[in-house]
Amino acid sequence: MLDIKFIRENSGLVKDAVKKRNLKLDIDNIIALDNSRRKVLLELEGLRQEKNKANDEITALLKQKKDAKERISSMKEVSQRIGTLEAELKEIEPELESSLLNVPNIPHSSLPVGDATKKEVVRSWGKAREFDFQPVTHIELSQHLDIIDFGRATKITASNFVLYKGLGARLERALINFMLDLHTKEHGYTEVFPPFLVNRASMTATGQLPKLEEDMYALKDDDLFLIPTAEVPVTNIFRNEVLDEEKLPIYYTAYTACFRREAGSYGKDTKGLIRVHEFDKVEMVKFVQPETSYDELEKLVANAEKVLQLLGLPYRVMLLPTEDLSFSASKCYDLEAYAPGIDTWLEVSSCSNFEGFQARRANIRFKRKPAAGERRPAVDYVHTLNGSGVALARTVIAILENYQQKDGSVVIPEALRPYMGGIERIN
């Protein structure tokens, strides 16, 4: 959420941001709503002041055992007018509030303007392997090795769910442990294990709601949602809190399953593990001082890259253009790992800086140490960031397809072997 004051004073900038995202939003209407809100407030607060003064007088009269009837009846009219104005406010404020919730974050000025074709390769790592045979897809590999059962997963749940089996299940668990260990031991993150169900307030705070409700799995009898990413519960850890500046920056990492309905993307990438409704992911979330957030973003990307480097998977870092940027983000890098079997670059991580956008929605602030001469500490919104470190299903694709051998077996990347009980190969 953007600050209404900011929108009022920088309407040009905000309109430009909306345009760069190729969205249609009536910013002038929001400013008009704010104007009428303030106009009502002006009269209302004047009348309330009058009321408060009259109350004091009535109290004084009653104390002196004098007659206050006249004063009391004169206030009835004022009270009624106050009631009318309050009713007007109750019309305006929710409308303004919901309009504000639909204004996206402002893209950072460093982003290329335009659609997906403007996506920029920032850097690449690793070389695509040269095969002396025709590489096959992860679907064929996993069937042959009997490590993923897509058919029975459909029977149990629905299409695009996954049943890992044997060393496939072991590989999934190994990846999760490997990533969590890396981020906690090498990158300074604290591990958390949050709930996989969250309430509406949490979903709104990180920006999934109200816009993306149809993309979420929701429970029928409770106003709860299955999380689409650990970003939601982890960022909400500090909702409505004021943090001490000395505690910043806070780095959390979490493994969770992620649930996405993927409404509207039917027909796209429906084969195998590319786009599934439930997948595992290790996420990194940061709460930082505003002045440091762009440095923190670069470090976050490096932390995610390290995972792919240790797994020996060739990848490229992409800077997302304005139209590809998610609603809450101001800058975002995607990591794409190459999968030779399906010959595709797979998005396995998204690392974003949200600046104060989520912090304002979630009301996450911190107390700055008072500068010399200042008596009181200033209270400010933190900046939040998060990035996948990394998403599993697609990483499994990349591992299977990059490490496949001519005989159909798959070599386990060295970094994972300690987590696979020393196993070096699936066959």
Next chain:
RNA sequence: GGUGGGGUGGCUGAGCGGUUGAAAGCGGCAGUCUUGAAAACUGUUGUGGGCAUUAGUCCACCGAGAGUUCGAAUCUCUCCCCCACCGCCA
């Protein structure tokens, strides 16, 4: 799921229709004292919003929302949450 008890400022905890934005204590900050620290003493110490933006001034907020009243932290209703015990259960 059932029964009972609660939700007041950073914390503990008074108030239960009329100078109560809220006693008291603790904590925090600043100062006095001290070589320094502690103790003691003094002062100060919530958030959001409107107008003005230098000073300031006004409004709102005692879990959330609605109601009664000239006036609500205080009375009524609805909801949410917490605690205890019972039931069920990995």
